Amino acid sequence: MKSRWFLTRTLNVVVATLLVGCGGKSNNAAPIDSDSGKTEIGVNVHELNERFYYMLPVENTSKSYKLLFAFHGSGGSGQGMAGMTRLHEQSDDYLVVYPKSKNEEWNEGCGCNKAHRLGVDDLGFVDDMVAELKAKYQIIDGEIYATGFSQGGLFVQNLLCNRSEVFNAIVTVGAPMSYQLGDSCNLTTPTNYRIMHGKADSVLPYNGKSHANFGLLSSPQAIKIVGDLNYEAALSVEQDLDDGVTLTHYPNRNIQTQLISVDGAGHSWNLSPVKTTQSIMEFFESTSQYALPAGSDLIKVSDNYYHVRHLTHQADKPTVVMLSGANMHFHSDSAWFALLQPYLSTQFNVYVIDRLGQGLSSNTSAPSMQKFATDLPVLFEKLDLSNVHLVSFANSNSVPLIAMQQSEDFKQKIASMLWMDPDILLPHSIAQYQGYPVDIYREWGQHLIDHVSAGKWQEKMNVKIAEEQAHVESLLEESEFAQHMDWGYFNQIMQTRYSIEAQLIRVNEMMNYHDDLELVRNWQPDSSIPITVIDSEFEQLDIEKAETEEARAGLIKWEAEGRKWSQEVAEISGGQYLPITSTEHLIPLTHPELIKQALIELSSR
Structure with a gap:
């Protein structure tokens, strides 16, 4: 079992035996028999x-x-x-x-x-x-x-x-x-x-x-x-x-x-x-630049490091891989799985993978879903993953779809998919995603990057992250699943959101999101891989905040076609459609039991 210290400055204190002499050895140091082979302590x-x-x-x-x-x-x-x-x-x-x-x-x-x-x-x-x-x-x-x-x-x-x-x-x-x-x-x-x-x-x-x-x-x-x-x-x-x-x-x-x-x-x-x-x-x-929490590893693909967290190794259990998507502030890292991964790990082998620029993965100059989709098959090879039940939160559902377009071998390794509040891949909905703030970011381009690089978003970002922290705490205040929450991990990943580098990743990834969506515009569901969709009513919050009737009408249409499309995807693919009467988008934190039951159903086939 690995030990971790999380940047502590405090010294552990114990009564220790003293070792005397410039080249002295402790009593448990075994002698070397020769200059080759294995020694008594395993080195x-x-x-x-x-x-x-x-x-x-x-x-x-x-x-x-x-x-x-x-x-x-x-x-x-x-x-x-x-x-x-x-x-x-x-x-x-x-x-x-x-x-x-x-x-x-x-x-x-x-x-x-x-x-x-x-x-x-x-x-x-x-x-x-x-x-x-x-x-x-x-x-x-x-x-x-x-x-x-x-x-x-x-x-x-x-x-x-x-x-x-x-x-x-x-x-x-x-x-x-x-x-x-x-x-x-x-x-x-x-x-x-x-x-x-x-x-x-x-x-x-x-x-x-x-x-x-x-x-x-x-x-x-x-x-x-x-x-x-x-x-x-x-x-x-x-x-x-x-x-x-x-x-x-x-x-x-x-x-x-x-x-x-x-x-x-x-x-x-x-x-x-x-x-x-x-x-x-x-x-x-x-x-260290990479102070990794328990269960975390870095996997190198080309010149980049992907953060992969795997808490338990149970060869006889189904394998689940979870990919994070964005919340309302477009933060999109594995903090959202800080409760779900420990909760599922008793019944599944659960891997969580952060995209480049997210969480503890290394930064990149061109972050995008497409880049992640290109590297995901390589990660599966390095991790020796197959028969995977792939869980996508929010807009990360485009990642496996793009990866499958590029690699038939990758597609063969996916046993099922579970989508939580996915992107709706229809023309009207895609236009919504490619609109504000993506279109504004693309219009301002380098001016916006220079603005963020100068630290002029820091105060605003501090407020947003504090709001996210308070919101998650309120969600779990009386939750029956709060005992499964890994607050140490959650807080460590949340800290990565504060840096200017993280803010620039967020801006660049949102700019590139426009082109990511073009890659899945023509996707059509089929029966090759069962897809279960968990669908909240989070769109209602956007509808309530709409500033014009035109915007409100567009959001209402987005919500309606999203319901119908999600049902069709589940029906055609052979999965389940699981609606929930909640406006809370952070489904991994609020509905872990529903997610677990959906995965049990998918993995039992």
């Missing part, structure tokens, strides 16, 4: 140019991963680092790699140790590992991390100073910084960085030490050097996190630079009361 050994690194077998090669390197201390091993830190047990969003030094030490950048004298190219070794792992697996762009203990911590500082463009964040444990590296360090790219150090460390002292060959700066001096490189002489502040635990940091910065100082802690990975492994992973997640 495999990989050879690369006569060097070695260790990692767990990768079972899912379709998903995209973050990449984390963990470097052992002097005299240690990659497998020993794995046994001590257990970083690979924290999250299945990371490929965790435990490299082995060529000799007993890393070439840490001080020009003062055995690895330097022997000319060991450890920076090149890291370059080679990154290249090999990117070639073998789907590594998320910009999501590479490193941590190291003791002399391995000194080495990750060398990575910080000489490979900052490669790493999103780096953490060193039990190591300050050498005089030499402090004098030469230069970041080509601002990089998130943290030092974690016990003040009673006698091996690599917290307060540094003077030495003709191997002098050490203090950890406060080291963090100031990196802070100045990241921020240009910014001032730090201190904050007490726990009894004897102090955080030195630079507040209100996009790039984090931190020192965690622990009174009484010696030269150890576990800096009691800090739980080091979990704290490091929290830090990495807080800096």
Whole structure:
């Protein structure tokens, strides 16, 4: 089971056993029998140019991963680092790699140790590992991390100073910084960085030490050097996190630079009361562009990442894939399924997929239903999906229809479809969808994009999102299904709507919606795939707000032909027509039981 931290800044505290010695191991670190094969804790050994690194077998090669390197201390091993830190047990969003030094030490950048004298190219070794792992697996762009203990911590500082463009964040444990590296360090790219150090460390002292060959700066001096490189002489502040635990940091910065100082802690990975492994992973997640909630993966198609959430794996259950559509403000992400997915997951394998630019999927310059429809068959292949019951909310019903036009193989994988308040694919209704605000957006084009880019929609968007939040809360206030609502997931996805990038996606997708509709204008239902339609009376709200009689008449016609068309689609295809006497459009939140029963009926055929 994967663990998640959701950008928390609070440190978990437990009583931890201390690990003594620069290259020491915990009691659960098993020995290596040879330089090949599988070790006792399950990590495999990989050879690369006569060097070695260790990692767990990768079972899912379709998903995209973050990449984390963990470097052992002097005299240690990659497998020993794995046994001590257990970083690979924290999250299945990371490929965790435990490299082995060529000799007993890393070439840490001080020009003062055995690895330097022997000319060991450890920076090149890291370059080679990154290249090999990117070639073998789907590594998320910009999501590479490193941590190291003791002399391995000194080495990750060398990575910080000489490979900052490669790493999103780096953490060193039990190591300050050498005089030499402090004098030469230069970041080509601002990089998130943290030092974690016990003040009673006698091996690599917290307060540094003077030495003709191997002098050490203090950890406060080291963090100031990196802070100045990241921020240009910014001032730090201190904050007490726990009894004897102090955080030195630079507040209100996009790039984090931190020192965690622990009174009484010696030269150890576990800096009691800090739980080091979990704290490091929290830090990495807080800096990540993709802080993924439980059940979520990123699947790469071409150069884009699609957010896919799959809560349970039940091979003997029918498979449901849910695609989101727009609410009244044209927000169209998987927040609308925050209740329905957990509710259905006891009886179905339920996947939720966000379009590009929606939720936690990556952004794109040309968002559209057509783009999603083109990539959906590829996603099905990567996820190994077949015999799928496809659920479409609102205007997302056009996506599978476009995809089926492009791919007969995709069509064969769809067992049934369930549409909730779908787009009505008749000339009058299509004209309604292509009217306001789509026509206005298309008319203003670049002027509107420039307006939004300048942040001039932010206040209006803040109000709309707050209204949506309050509306959903009111819907569930007395709902018998409220217990199934995943508020953590809902709130995380809702937060993605605030950014200017998200606002631009919304504008561009609405502009392209006109052309999306043209692709399904001539669609006709048949009996090849049963389609059940759940139909609310949400149109009544628009009719009541109509400002002219002409507009009112058009909306009334839209509602009437929508009722008739939805009934015909269900009848011709062999599905059900399920009307509900409610003006609430957010059917996934208000009628989960009706949706479940409809899917049970479809999947039982």
